[in-house]
Amino acid sequence: MKTTMTLTGLTLALLASTAHAELRLGASLSATGPAAFLGDPEAKTLEMLVEELNANGGINGEDVVLTLYDDGGDPNKARTFATRLIEDDGVVAIIGGSTTGTTMAIADLADGEGIPFISLAGAVSIIDPVREFVFKTPHTDRMACEKIFTDMQAQGTTVIGMISGTDGFGASMQAQCKDVAGDYDITIAADETYGPGDADMTPQLTNIANTDGIQAVLNPGFGQGPAVVTRNYAQLGIDLPLYQSHGVASNGFIELAGADAAEGVRLPGTALLIADILPDDDPQKEVATTYKAAFEEQAGQPVSTFGGYAHDAFALMVDAMTRAGSDDPQDIRDALEATSGLIGTTGTYTFSETDHLGLDLSAFRMLEIVDGGWSAID
């Protein structure tokens, strides 16, 4: 009797290890804390996609097991969790780092231990210089500047004013835009800033409007600042094109600024934001609408660009794991680097030995706010 049971147990264990082999995927995201607006949709997206994938048979018949930690936006915690993911949980790949700070903490570790890592944060320094095991999905703020300046150039604009938030996002993009402005023959004649919690930016905007020769105004920023700037811009009746950044590419921005004040504002955004109005022959149409519908049903909140970054990271990882056909981190990394033409919600990814972002400017769509909604310019 006892022998039979042991035997049955052994057989079961054997069966389990063959039929239910699993791929361990780790994630450290900022689901709470100051960066929760990034990490919260990212975490919900990953959980939703893993469930969906396993219900459809997993990768090559193996289930994906997701170990997700909430680092609260704290780089120290992110480092601790990354260590735990690699050493205790035995993951073969990591997605995460909602912010540049947490990403940097994880990247050093992942690269050192040889675990493929896809970051969801913006800074260009994550993939430049290229590190063997570190990839990322969001476009950089430098690309946003380039996209905006391309549009300005097309409008014949050469002299602009900038008003930037002093938070990390605003300051970083301000620096990047000033850096690339010369490449597009654009002169920044006025350069103002505001604090992230400020309630009135009319003094700065008055100075910009009174500067000679200004043809357009650019506002790199995030959160409430751009909404206040947009409202003040309308209040002062400034009759120049206003450009916002991809940091406010969400419907919430139109609500906060008010549809009247936001009318005519231009900004670079992803296909995900205008999924419904994409033409049917757009390569991203299917991916964007499918993810948008699934996320909004599951989470009960509007889809955001940030959740899209997690969607793309997961799609890249699944694609690489499928092609690698093994759970060896080195094989997965090699497959990841060989990714070519993978269509995500943010853009179409083609990685190479020298490019671990894999997006070009076509990933951004230049959008204009018309009648309280989005419309594509190009």
Next chain:
Amino acid sequence: MDSLLQFLFSGLTVGAVYALVALGFTIIYNASDVVNFAQGEFVMLGGMITVFAHEAGIPLPLAALLAVVLTAAIGVALNKLAIEPARGAPVVSIIIITIGASIFIRGASQLIFDKQLHRLPSFSGDAPIRIGGATILPQSLWVIGGALIVFVALWLFFTRTLTGKAVLATANNRLAAQLVGINTRAIMTLSFALSAAIGALAGVLATPITLVSYDVGVALALKGFAAAMLGGMGNPKGALVGGLLLGLFEALTAGYLSSQYKEAVAFIVILAVLFAMPQGLFGAKSTERV
């Protein structure tokens, strides 16, 4: 476009918000010498409760009233549950309790409401009023008007009513106040209710301009506190003048010097004033009796 006038309008708009927050500090300070660092959270609650009540279909005036009443109740609860049990503790300990309360209220709001930014519709539309080449939004007039009304009401309360004088007496000497028949516990409860209500009113009026989310309280409390210190802690006139001055410093610095330094300049001016007049512009000279 007239620059100076526009800078002044901007300064008055922002300054009136600071003044409203600063006015909220005065009552609790007058009743107990305690600087209530949860004051910013009262402002946030005023805005958040109004936003959510309004979204649930309650008309704006009623939603605002509900927010003021609920926040006042939360103020009373804070006093009963956290401040009263610590009666007899040094003022510094009670100030630290209010910091704890502020963190608690922020965390709870994050869970009960959400982490998004919200805005209320302006009370009288968004069409800017043009005066001499500059513009001001009607909502700014609401905030400035609100600050003036609260100031006059507080000034009358502290100088013309028995209850107001009882609040001052409680702060001056709790034991002596009890000896002349003042119910000091009721006075403390009243002062928290009133402070919270004023904070909530500030939140309701300012939200169409400043926007609101669960974490706006800290920054507002800091500016309001600075304004109150500049004007003289505990004096409604000081709170009003201090708030408006702080707003004007910031706007003029942003306009004429550099927007990079506007907060630094504002705080340097405050430090300079406090260095020359440690009690603030209108602060009472404190005389310690031995």
